[in-house]
Amino acid sequence: MNDLNEQNDVILHVENLSMLFGSRKTQAREMMAQGASKDEILEKTEVTVAVDDISFSVEQGKIFSLIGLSGSGKSTVVRCLNMLLTPTSGKIFYRGEDISAYSADELREYRRNKVSMVFQSFGLISHRNVLENVAFGLELRGVKKEERIEKAMEMVNMVGLSGWENKEITDLSGGMRQRVGIARALANDPDILLMDEPFSALDPLVRREMQFEMLSIQEKLNKTIIFITHDINEAFKLGNKVAIMRDGRIIQTDTPEDMTNNPKDEYVREFIDSADKSQIYYVKSYMQMPDCLIHVREGVQRALRQMRNHGVSSAYIIGDGMRYVGVLPLEAAFQVRAGEITFQDAIMKDLETTTEDTQISDLMPMAANAKYPIAVLDDEKRLKGIISKAAVLTSLI
Amino acid sequence: MHFPKDLFINIKKPIDNAIEYMVRNWGPIFDAISDGLRTMLFYIRSAVEIIPWWLLIALVFFAAYKTSKTSKKLSSAILYSALLFFIGLIGLWDMMNATLTIIIASVIISLLLGFPLGLLVAQSKRANVIVRPVLDTMQTMPSFVYLIPAVMLLGLGNVPAVVATTIYAMPPIVRMTSHGIQQVDAEVVEASKSFGATRFQMLTKVLIPQALPTIMTGVNQTIMMAISMVVTSSMIGATGLGSEVLKGINRLESGRGFAAGTAIVIIAIIIDRLTQSLGMRKEKA
Numbered sequence A: 001m002n003d004l005n006e007q008n009d010v011i012l013h014v015e016n017l018s019m020l021f022g023s024r025k026t027q028a029r030e031m032m033a034q035g036a037s038k039d040e041i042l043e044k045t046e047v048t049v050a051v052d053d054i055s056f057s058v059e060q061g062k063i064f065s066l067i068g069l070s071g072s073g074k075s076t077v078v079r080c081l082n083m084l085l086t087p088t089s090g091k092i093f094y095r096g097e098d099i100s101a102y103s104a105d106e107l108r109e110y111r112r113n114k115v116s117m118v119f120q121s122f123g124l125i126s127h128r129n130v131l132e133n134v135a136f137g138l139e140l141r142g143v144k145k146e147e148r149i150e151k152a153m154e155m156v157n158m159v160g161l162s163g164w165e166n167k168e169i170t171d172l173s174g175g176m177r178q179r180v181g182i183a184r185a186l187a188n189d190p191d192i193l194l195m196d197e198p199f200s201a202l203d204p205l206v207r208r209e210m211q212f213e214m215l216s217i218q219e220k221l222n223k224t225i226i227f228i229t230h231d232i233n234e235a236f237k238l239g240n241k242v243a244i245m246r247d248g249r250i251i252q253t254d255t256p257e258d259m260t261n262n263p264k265d266e267y268v269r270e271f272i273d274s275a276d277k278s279q280i281y282y283v284k285s286y287m288q289m290p291d292c293l294i295h296v297r298e299g300v301q302r303a304l305r306q307m308r309n310h311g312v313s314s315a316y317i318i319g320d321g322m323r324y325v326g327v328l329p330l331e332a333a334f335q336v337r338a339g340e341i342t343f344q345d346a347i348m349k350d351l352e353t354t355t356e357d358t359q360i361s362d363l364m365p366m367a368a369n370a371k372y373p374i375a376v377l378d379d380e381k382r383l384k385g386i387i388s389k390a391a392v393l394t395s396l397i
Numbered sequence B: 001m002h003f004p005k006d007l008f009i010n011i012k013k014p015i016d017n018a019i020e021y022m023v024r025n026w027g028p029i030f031d032a033i034s035d036g037l038r039t040m041l042f043y044i045r046s047a048v049e050i051i052p053w054w055l056l057i058a059l060v061f062f063a064a065y066k067t068s069k070t071s072k073k074l075s076s077a078i079l080y081s082a083l084l085f086f087i088g089l090i091g092l093w094d095m096m097n098a099t100l101t102i103i104i105a106s107v108i109i110s111l112l113l114g115f116p117l118g119l120l121v122a123q124s125k126r127a128n129v130i131v132r133p134v135l136d137t138m139q140t141m142p143s144f145v146y147l148i149p150a151v152m153l154l155g156l157g158n159v160p161a162v163v164a165t166t167i168y169a170m171p172p173i174v175r176m177t178s179h180g181i182q183q184v185d186a187e188v189v190e191a192s193k194s195f196g197a198t199r200f201q202m203l204t205k206v207l208i209p210q211a212l213p214t215i216m217t218g219v220n221q222t223i224m225m226a227i228s229m230v231v232t233s234s235m236i237g238a239t240g241l242g243s244e245v246l247k248g249i250n251r252l253e254s255g256r257g258f259a260a261g262t263a264i265v266i267i268a269i270i271i272d273r274l275t276q277s278l279g280m281r282k283e284k285a
Ligand SMILES: Nc1ncnc2c1ncn2[C@@H]1O[C@H](COP(=O)(O)OP(=O)(O)OP(=O)(O)O)[C@@H](O)[C@H]1O
Pocket: A021, A022, A048, A049, A050, A068, A069, A070, A071, A072, A073, A074, A075, A076, A077, A230
């Protein structure tokens, strides 16, 4: 009984999957059987062994992270799961059906209804606007125009792009483009989402935001996700299960905890150790421009109005050439208006500042005491941005 | 040192024989093609002549106005319509219509054959291997060479002129169509496939729209090639501005030659400008 239940939970099952690129495959197989290394095989036969006899199962509603260095075969595996690549050998079962046995029509139905893919460089269609991109899959399925617009709008809203639906793709930032990619994949309401390094092209701050976004969407929709990454932190943060690939093979498949506690071999251990090392983040990646930036000449009235407009409690005061002067807190600004102190006296000029290439971890003590976001200056005391206490803290999660 | 005579082979004879064979045995086919083209030319000519001269000038004015950059909308509209008016002034309006008829017919046929061929070449390696050298030959072979078989198979007049012009003008649209399709981002193609696009959906919803700016460049080039054949094709009896230039040469009348030549240049400039901006507008969208 228990066994049966478990069987039911498995939505995707991969069995002895291999993928060889090149024409002299038979010869390559013979060499493999004799235990030749991949480099030898490549040299002798010009065949690349991209995926070598891997098996794994993915459970319904879970996130399965596949991680490995560049060239380890991750993209090849994920492209076999929707048959963008036809495996050289091995079987892939979707709810017990062998997808490699599908006819062309069955395969198309499978791609249209069951599985969608999100791409590293987004794969968006540039002559279509946001909404038309999101509706693309529905359009291919022949869904009526009103219905698909409605559904696409719903997805656009879900990924937080409300108001951007009629924009051209070229008007969007990288993070927004990938939101479109995710919305497009979700619009088909697939069971499985294949994501091939979806956030690799984004800067760390946006990337974090997208990871969070993805988790919250997953919470709502409960999709099964195959998530490819070469970032161990991302794999551990997102995956219920993580598989580590090396040279076309899976070395270990486990939950993040079990993998951390029981790494199967030295390679896995090193990979996990690298997780902590790669946690070195610099201020540059996390700083923003302040909402409220005021030139000393502009005076207190404008500062107050700007603060009110942006709903913030401090303004950053600069001189000519972006030269940093100090921070004007809201209360002090009110005092200036009431004539109690002068504008110059109200500006706090002795707050601690930092630089772009400071490590975030070194900023912790300063951030803990800071009342306002910390100003980031260059060597000439020009304001480059600010970094908030929240940004410092979340970067360490 | 001369090349040894005993090594000569005669390739002229077999080609002559082949053409003669076609003339003798495939006559009905060429007659049918000939009739078809003649009918097509007749309708195009009627359509071209139905348009009053002032309307054409007005159309060019508006088209130039619409497609120019904001800063010089009016000046380019005035310039192009004035140039066209000038063709009328020097008495070559009817000649221009005759020439336009041949150009339009050739361009239509080139596009109808060349565009699908370009799609095929883009998607099939084998078609590519076969078509590419043929295209290269078509484009580099001196255009006079086509004239001989065209005359033998189709006689003298506008019909063989259209055929020769078509052969000369078709390569760019084939090339640019296949080039445009092939340079569509691989990940976009992959994405479309992954969403279950059929071949036809892939072509109509992704590949062709994405390649459209490049295809439009091909259309522009095809038109320009057709215009450049105007004088050559008059040697086998094409009527219009080309034959005016030819008469100028034969009778040593420089004025006649220059007047007609100027009219050809004006047509080329106007059409080039208008079709170029067509491609550019698509690119932005
Ligand atoms: N179409 C192809 N033809 C030949 N070799 C290929 C092809 N696609 C991938 N390979 C090879 O297969 C191996 C695995 O490639 P794959 O793209 O799956 O790696 P990856 O883990 O996704 O790497 P990355 O992190 O760089 O994306 C590589 O050695 C690659 O060169």
